[in-house]
Amino acid sequence: MQSMNGSSMYALRDVPGKGKGLVAIENIPKGTRILSEQPVITTPERQQDDEWLKRHISQQVDSLSEHQRQSFFSLYNLYPYQNVAEQSLGIIRTNGLPIEANGIEGGVFLDACRINHDCDNNAQKHWNQSIKRHTVHALRDIPKGEEITIYYLRLDSNRAIRQKKLQDKFGFLCSCRLCSLPTQQSQENDKRLERIAQLDDLIGRDGMQLNFWLRTLRYVDERVRLYNEQGPGNSGLPRAYLDAAQIAIANGDLARGRIFAERAVEGWRTACGSDSKEVIEHRSIAQDPAKLHLYGLSMKWKTSEEEVPQGLDPNDFDDWLWKREKPKKVEQLGQLTDLRNREIFPSFAALPNSNKVDLDFYEKVDDTYQPLRLWCFLGEIVDSITLHHLELTLTDIDDKKIPLHFNTDGRGRELAPAQIQKGHTVAVLHAQRRVFMYGDPGIGLGDPQMLKIFPVSLKKLLELNDQVQKFSTKVDGIRTCHGCSKKAASLNRCGKCLLFWYCDSGCQRTGWSERGHKANCKLLRDPGLRGLFFLKWD
Numbered sequence: 357m358q359s360m361n362g363s364s365m366y367a368l369r370d371v372p373g374k375g376k377g378l379v380a381i382e383n384i385p386k387g388t389r390i391l392s393e394q395p396v397i398t399t400p401e402r403q404q405d406d407e408w409l410k411r412h413i414s415q416q417v418d419s420l421s422e423h424q425r426q427s428f429f430s431l432y433n434l435y436p437y438q439n440v441a442e443q444s445l446g447i448i449r450t451n452g453l454p455i456e457a458n459g460i461e462g463g464v465f466l467d468a469c470r471i472n473h474d475c476d477n478n479a480q481k482h483w484n485q486s487i488k489r490h491t492v493h494a495l496r497d498i499p500k501g502e503e504i505t506i507y508y509l510r511l512d513s514n515r516a517i518r519q520k521k522l523q524d525k526f527g528f529l530c531s532c533r534l535c536s537l538p539t540q541q542s543q544e545n546d547k548r549l550e551r552i553a554q555l556d557d558l559i560g561r562d563g564m565q566l567n568f569w570l571r572t573l574r575y576v577d578e579r580v581r582l583y584n585e586q587g588p589g590n591s592g593l594p595r596a597y598l599d600a601a602q603i604a605i606a607n608g609d610l611a612r613g614r615i616f617a618e619r620a621v622e623g624w625r626t627a628c629g630s631d632s633k634e635v636i637e638h639r640s641i642a643q644d645p646a647k648l649h650l651y652g653l654s655m656k657w658k659t660s661e662e663e664v665p666q667g668l669d670p671n672d673f674d675d676w677l678w679k680r681e682k683p684k685k686v687e688q689l690g691q692l693t694d695l696r697n698r699e700i701f702p703s704f705a706a707l708p709n710s711n712k713v714d715l716d717f718y719e720k721v722d723d724t725y726q727p728l729r730l731w732c733f734l735g736e737i738v739d740s741i742t743l744h745h746l747e748l749t750l751t752d753i754d755d756k757k758i759p760l761h762f763n764t765d766g767r768g769r770e771l772a773p774a775q776i777q778k779g780h781t782v783a784v785l786h787a788q789r790r791v792f793m794y795g796d797p798g799i800g801l802g803d804p805q806m807l808k809i810f811p812v813s814l815k816k817l818l819e820l821n822d823q824v825q826k827f828s829t830k831v832d833g834i835r836t837c838h839g840c841s842k843k844a845a846s847l848n849r850c851g852k853c854l855l856f857w858y859c860d861s862g863c864q865r866t867g868w869s870e871r872g873h874k875a876n877c878k879l880l881r882d883p884g885l886r887g888l889f890f891l892k893w894d
């Protein structure tokens with residue numbers, strides 16, 4: 357069957373379990389405008405009573421052509437009716453799509469309203485105010501024969517919420533790929549969505565606060581990665597790239613700002629078309645990022661538009677783009693620290709008390725007290741709970757249980773759920789002992805930058821420390837081979853972690869497979885953990 361607007365890209369077909377739907381009758385490449393349509397009936401923004409609405413709709417129905425009227429009355433209707441006015445109202449309630457124009461809330465479109473829902477939709481619906489039409493674009497390549505689907509709901513939510521809303525509002529149980537995932541995969545998908553929502557919140561809150569640019573960029577980076585894990589062409593991506601562009605440009609970084617803005621515009625071009633408000637409004641930022649009103653709030657990351665590294669592979673390019681930290685070479689890290697040194701790594705009982713200034717830890721500079729030296733609290737996570745904020749229960753180096761309260765802006769939501777695992781070890785720089793109004797004394801964390809979490813128990817961390825102490829340090833010009841324990845002045849070091857030394861490749865193999873270096877080497881390459889061993893808290 358031919359579509360209402362004569363397009364040959366799709367046809368109205370019966371779709372098992374869904375009534376009718378639109379199906380691609382040719383391969384539709386990503387970014388193609390599948391349809392562009394004017395409403396045949398519109399509903400006003402201001403809520404009116406049903407009788408008024410019925411009259412308003414009847415007048416519009418009366419002025420339709422015969423062909424349009426037939427198509428309108430053949431649209432799906434979820435609601436029972438006793439007369440034509442009620443039937444029209446039911447059709448509008450079942451099919452209405454939002455229209456963001458002055459005074460108008462929604463409308464019925466004879467083709468677009470035939471498109472069924474999928475939580476992993478392959479097409480994007482959009483009201484294009486510049487051309488006053490509803491458009492649908494392919495978010496990915498849609499092969500001939502595949503059904504064209506859109507997302508009916510406003511927000512991405514977990515499976516249970518999506519299914520309830522679709523059932524309540526549209527009267528069907530969604531059985532799309534995402535809703536049919538096995539329990540474990542579905543939970544992973546839900547967790548991802550939950551984290552995306554948390555990140556949205558954190559980005560919104562930290563957004564343009566001057567001191568937290570890098571942290572906010574990290575949140576946006578994580579959000580983009582999660583969107584990409586969800587599948588190609590997520591409709592949230594352009595907004596995320598625009599956030600990243602604004603952060604970069606606000607810090608004077610025109611090179612990154614332009615690339616992020618280009619990615620945002622590209623995403624909107626795919627989903628909404630070149631004539632959409634989103635593309636028109638934002639392409640000038642991609643063309644001339646310095647024109648953004650936020651440009652140069654700080655010039656801390658200053659670059660010119662040309663300072664884009666050339667010849668990098670895509671992963672390295674993305675590391676540059678998102679300002680991701682790279683592991684530092686051991687030589688740059690300086691002096692090794694011993695994690696068993698209680699002056700630097702005190703137990704909870706030995707931490708300074710937040711109620712009074714401890715001159716072992718602080719010195720007076722001008723009129724304030726500043727940390728006199730570095731100290732860091734280590735504790736292993738044994739429990740976690742989130743009520744008003746995240747509270748971790750930790751056991752310290754003396755096996756004492758203490759609470760760590762997240763008094764940060766995000767109340768603990770800065771952390772990814774995967775980090776908050778029993779058996780992981782937490783390091784808090786410049787921790788203080790605090791008495792709380794409720795519960796046991798513990799540590800209050802105000803700045804999330806003062807915290808690191810490592811995927812290893814405290815016991816294992818200390819054992820690793822002992823090995824590092826034994827096999828990395830030079831005593832009187834002599835080192836110990838980690839493979840055979842022979843002491844020698846000239847050994848070769850592990851080229852990966854640069855911390856362990858060996859007589860030859862045979863000893864290196866022994867160290868790697870029989871003495872645990874395979875797992876430890878990986879841990880020791882983590883920049884955060886290296887920072888702990890060398891007390892460089894970037």
Ligand SMILES: C[S@@+](CC[C@H](N)C(=O)[O-])C[C@H]1O[C@@H](n2cnc3c(N)ncnc32)[C@H](O)[C@@H]1O
Nearest residue numbers: 373374375376432451469470471472473526528
């Ligand atoms: C706007 S209409 C879509 C076109 C409709 N299928 C038809 O036959 O005209 C919305 C209705 O389509 C059906 N529908 C849409 N998506 C569906 C899905 N994924 N599974 C089952 N039914 C669906 C539901 O009955 C819903 O109320």
